[in-house]
Amino acid sequence: MLGETLSVLNGWIKEFGMLSEGWRAGILVFMLVFATATAAFIASRVIAVLENKFSATQNLWDDAVLHAVCKPVEAFIWLQGVYWASEVAHHFSDAEIFRANGTLLQVGFVWVLVWALLRLVKEAEKILTSPMKVRQPMDYTTVSAISKLLRVVVIITAVLTVLQTLGFSISGVLAFGGVGGIAVGFAAKDLLANFFGGFIIHLDRPFKVGDWVRSPDRNIEGTVEHIGWRLTTIRTFDKRPLYVPNATFTTIAVENPSRMTNRRISETIGIRYADVHAMKEIVDEIRDMLKKHEDIAANKTLIVNFLAFNASSLDIMVYTFTKTTQWVRFHEVKEDVLLKISDIIESHGAEVAFPTRTLLLPDGVKARGDNQEPRASEPASEDGQKQGSGKRAEKQDASSF
Structure with a gap:
């Protein structure tokens, strides 16, 4: 049909008798290219109008399909137009390059189809993972893995189809791929x-x-x-x-x-040995405070107990879980809990213990600072010096460090 149309147009132009064969071929090629550009423009405008119309609907997949095929449709129109223009040139010329028009058209069609499918996969990935488009978006990692597999399948199928179009035997290619795959497997393990x-x-x-x-x-x-x-x-x-x-x-x-469900607060708080009488009340009040705290998970493990007699303190174990798992919010809750525990300890007249050490000096042992010169008002006699030293020694014996 294309040959008959070219013969009619060529005969119509030839009747003028003023144009050479090269000019006639150029005019026909120009007309085909101009018609292709016009058709591509019209197709793009039609698709744009359809996209605006379908965007008002609740269905998201029609928008995805139109957006995926917009550019490939224009590419297909240009591909078909260039093929016809090449056929016109082939009608006027016997160059070897034009003999591959049919093969190039088939390869180009496969490329356009693959392009459209890859764009469709990308649009589907956006829809399935967007909380703005679907009520229950799918996991991004899963959707990404599936989309990658689909892309690989599409590309491999397209490559095999192109090889078959170019005249290569797929069975031979697969056999070569099997042997080569073993070598590649060892080299790229x-x-x-x-x-x-x-x-x-x-x-x-x-x-x-x-x-x-x-x-x-x-x-x-x-x-x-x-x-x-x-x-x-x-x-x-x-x-x-x-x-x-x-x-x-x-x-x-x-x-x-x-994926943690709660964050843990695990602290050991010590009070002084002098506050042992208030231990029971302090422990019970801390436990009640944690049970009533709005940010503490009361349904999880909650332990508040007198733990041990430590070297310088009576230790209380506080073990509980917060409702939040956010890092910043967790520390805010922990700060509030520790401050409330401090207030409970102070309300019972107790104090938080810190490491201390008591040093007892025997009689006759001088502490540092006892070798100072006697004051002018002190007696200068031996007895006076001895009495003064004895008093200082007794004072140091009762000192705590």
Whole structure:
């Protein structure tokens, strides 16, 4: 049909008898390119109008499909127009380059289709993970893993299709890939280990993007920013990026504090031995205060007991959990709890103990500072000096350090 149309147009232009064959070919190519540009512009405007119309509806998938196919449709129109223009040039010329028009059209069609599918996968990923678009957004890590697998499947299928179009045998390519895969597997075992490590992370989901993770086996701690097929990017608390190969997570223990249900307050508070008479009342009042505290999880383990006779204090164990898991809010709650415990201790006339030591000096042992010269008002006799020294020694015997 295209050949008949070209013959009619060429004969119509040839009737004027003023244009050479090259000019006639140029005019026909120009007309086809101009028509292609016009069709691409009209198609883009139509799709824009449809997008504005569908954006007012509750259905999000029609918007995603239109946005995904907008650019590929324009590319397909240009691809078809360039093919027709090349066919016109081939009608007037026997150059070898124009013999590949059909093959290039097929390869271009596969490329346009792959482009549209990849854009559709990207739009679907945005919809499924956005809390603004869906009521219950899916986990970003899971959706990201599925979208990556879909992209890989689409690209591999497209490559095999293109190879078949270019005349290569797919069975031969697959056989070569099987033999070459063994060699590549030995040469790039670390790369494959990281790939399967990433697959295990997406499968087991020990953590996801945004989680705070740390490892007791390695110096790894921070917030997960990205989980790739080879590396996982972790932002440390001093804002440095840490790139961890995925294979590492298959051999180490990983702790995920982001999934904790509560934060723990575990403190040992000591009071003086002189306040032993108030121990029972202090312990009971601290326990009641924690049970009534609005930020303490009363349904979790709560322990307030006299713990031990320590060297310089009577120790009270305080063990409880907060409702919040946020780091800043936890410390605010802990501060409030400790201040209330301090107020309870003071209300009973007791004090928080601190390390002390009592030193008893035997008679005749002088403490530092006893070798001072006697004052002018003191007696200068031996008896007076001895009496003064004895008084100071008795005073030092009763001193506490």
